[in-house]
Structure formats: structure tokens, C-alpha cells
Amino acid sequence: MNKTCVKAQVLEHNKIANDVLELILSVPEIAIMTNPGQFVHIRLHDTFDPLLRRPFSIADCNAAKGTLTLIYRVVGRGTAIMTRLKPGDWLDCMGPLGQGFTLNGKRPLLVGGGMGLAPLIMLARTFCSQPATLLMGGRNEQELFWTEIFAGACPNIHITTDDGSVGHRGFTVDLLPELLSAENFDMIYACGPHAMLKGVAEISARHNVPCQVSLEEFMACGVGACLSCTCADSTGGKRHKVCTDGPVFWAGEVAW
Structure with a gap:
């Protein structure tokens, strides 16, 4: 796995929702190597407060311009x-x-x-020749500012909210069986809260659709040394390091 540690310059820093910001960085050395689903580990330059780096999913990447986009709460x-x-x-x-x-x-x-939608942005743009369908969920309409972000990459967007303020009232996985029965999807890519991912994994297995999940875990080192971000393997024989073995796994690899 190629990686580097470099200085990145802030190009833009915009508030896009309540307590949610978009950070655009100039970091060509990393942008040219980035694939959908990967992340960066950052700390504020010339300070050790906070001491540990923070992991952030790469929401989008423009290799030609040398930029990365991070979206964080x-x-x-x-x-x-x-x-x-x-x-x-x-x-x-x-x-x-x-x-x-x-x-x-x-x-x-x-x-x-929720914020699990961030790493799916670059992935959605990658499927431009075979546009992806998106099933997205949040607590309420205010949390679904993502709709405009995904609009250009996903022509078909299905929405759920916990309070029913927009789209289907209920949890994200409530609509999944209906979508899988109605359309011939051959791959599911999912990221979000653990309970949602567990539900997606179980439903995809019942419908015999392969599924990849991106896990969100607390990380200290980000390179597999500290073992703070491990998760159990489905066979019970070992533990995966989410930072290096993942964060993306086949759903069947993880013990839910």
C-alpha cells in the first residue's frame, strides 16, 4: 500500500450544514494515489494538541488538480x-x-x-459510465444536505428519514429489500452506523447480492501498529485491523 506523509494546504473550508464542514486540501502527492474508500490521518501542523492524529474518510479526490475533499462533523x-x-x-x-x-x-x-455517506461520494463519481443508485438515510430533512452533493453522480436517489420529514419514514435498511427485489443490482457498497451495516449485510446475504462495507472505528496510529481499531472476523479465528485490512471489507468477513 503506497502512502506518504506530507504538508497539505487548506484551499477552502466551508460550512455545509449544522456542525458539518467541507475541507478542501491541496495535497497532490496523496491525491494521485487515492482510490475510493481510503482515508487520511491528519494533525494540525506544528502542534501536538491534540496529540493523536484524526482519521478522515476521503470524500472526493481530483488527481488532476491535486486536491482532496474531506467532510466532517x-x-x-x-x-x-x-x-x-x-x-x-x-x-x-x-x-x-x-x-x-x-x-x-x-x-x-x-x-x-449519516456521515457514512462521505466516503461514497468519490465512489459514486467513479461509476459515471454505469451510474449507481443511492439509498441514503438520516434523522431528518436537515441532515440530508447530501442530496445535492450526489445529484450529479446518482440519477436515482432513494431517501429515508427517522422522522419522516422527507422520503420514506423509517430506517435506511427498511427500503433495501424492496429495492433488491425490484432491480437487478450486482453489488452493494455501504457505509454508516454499525447497526445499519449489520442490517445491510444480513439483507444482502438473503438476496444473494455481494456486499462491501466501510467500517468506522476509532484509530490512534492508522497504520496497524496500535491495535485500537480491530474488529472480529466472522470465523472467530482472528481480529481484523480496520485501518490496514479495511476500512472496506466484504460483509461476510465481519462478525456482526
């Missing part, structure tokens, strides 16, 4: 400090890290919930 001290970044500032950026998606779907269905 402010959830703690580290991300709160990040909100102060402005164009021209620098970050210490390590990546691209992890194993990304296997791009062998001809009739792909993307399933995302």
Missing part, C-alpha cells in the same frame, strides 16, 4: 479545533491509508447513513 475537541482552519493554513497529512472499495459492480447500489 464537529464532535469533539479535535474537530472543534479544526474549524479554525482557514485558506492558506497547513496540515500534516498522512495517506492514502487503508484498503478501498473493489470496483467490480456493474449495477451498483450505494447505501449510506
Whole structure:
């Protein structure tokens, strides 16, 4: 796995929803190597506060321009400090890290919930010659700012909200059996909360549709040394390192 640790310059930093920001970085050394589903590990340049790096899914990448796009929610001290970044500032950026998606779907269905939609953006754009269908969910209409982001890449978008403020009322997986019965999808790509991924894995198995899942775990080192992000293998024989064996796994590899 090729990776590098370099300085990345902030080009844009925009608020796109309540407590959600889009960070666009100039980092050509990483952009040219990035595949959908990978992530970067960053820390604020010239500071060790916070001490540990933070992992962020790569939401989008433009190799020609040398840019990466990260979309993150402010959830703690580290991300709160990040909100102060402005164009021209620098970050210490390590990546691209992890194993990304296997791009062998001809009739792909993307399933995302909450901030788990971020790593599916680049994936959706990759399927431009065979547009993907997207099933997306959130707690309410305010959380589904993603619709405009995906509109150009996914002509067919199905929406669920917990409160029914837009789309189908219920959880993301509630619509999945109906979609799998109605259309001949040959691959599911999913990212979101663990409970959602467990449901997607079970439903895809019942419908005999291969499924890849991108796991979200706390990470310290990001390179497989600290073992803080492991998950159980479905056979019970070992534990996977999410940062290096994943974050993308075949659904059948993971013990749910």
C-alpha cells in the first residue's frame, strides 16, 4: 500500500450544514494515489494538541488538480479545533491509508447513513459510465444536505428519514429489500452506523447480492501498529485491523 506523509494546504473550508464542514486540501502527492474508500490521518501542523492524529474518510479526490475533499462533523475537541482552519493554513497529512472499495459492480447500489455517506461520494463519481443508485438515510430533512452533493453522480436517489420529514419514514435498511427485489443490482457498497451495516449485510446475504462495507472505528496510529481499531472476523479465528485490512471489507468477513 503506497502512502506518504506530507504538508497539505487548506484551499477552502466551508460550512455545509449544522456542525458539518467541507475541507478542501491541496495535497497532490496523496491525491494521485487515492482510490475510493481510503482515508487520511491528519494533525494540525506544528502542534501536538491534540496529540493523536484524526482519521478522515476521503470524500472526493481530483488527481488532476491535486486536491482532496474531506467532510466532517464537529464532535469533539479535535474537530472543534479544526474549524479554525482557514485558506492558506497547513496540515500534516498522512495517506492514502487503508484498503478501498473493489470496483467490480456493474449495477451498483450505494447505501449510506449519516456521515457514512462521505466516503461514497468519490465512489459514486467513479461509476459515471454505469451510474449507481443511492439509498441514503438520516434523522431528518436537515441532515440530508447530501442530496445535492450526489445529484450529479446518482440519477436515482432513494431517501429515508427517522422522522419522516422527507422520503420514506423509517430506517435506511427498511427500503433495501424492496429495492433488491425490484432491480437487478450486482453489488452493494455501504457505509454508516454499525447497526445499519449489520442490517445491510444480513439483507444482502438473503438476496444473494455481494456486499462491501466501510467500517468506522476509532484509530490512534492508522497504520496497524496500535491495535485500537480491530474488529472480529466472522470465523472467530482472528481480529481484523480496520485501518490496514479495511476500512472496506466484504460483509461476510465481519462478525456482526
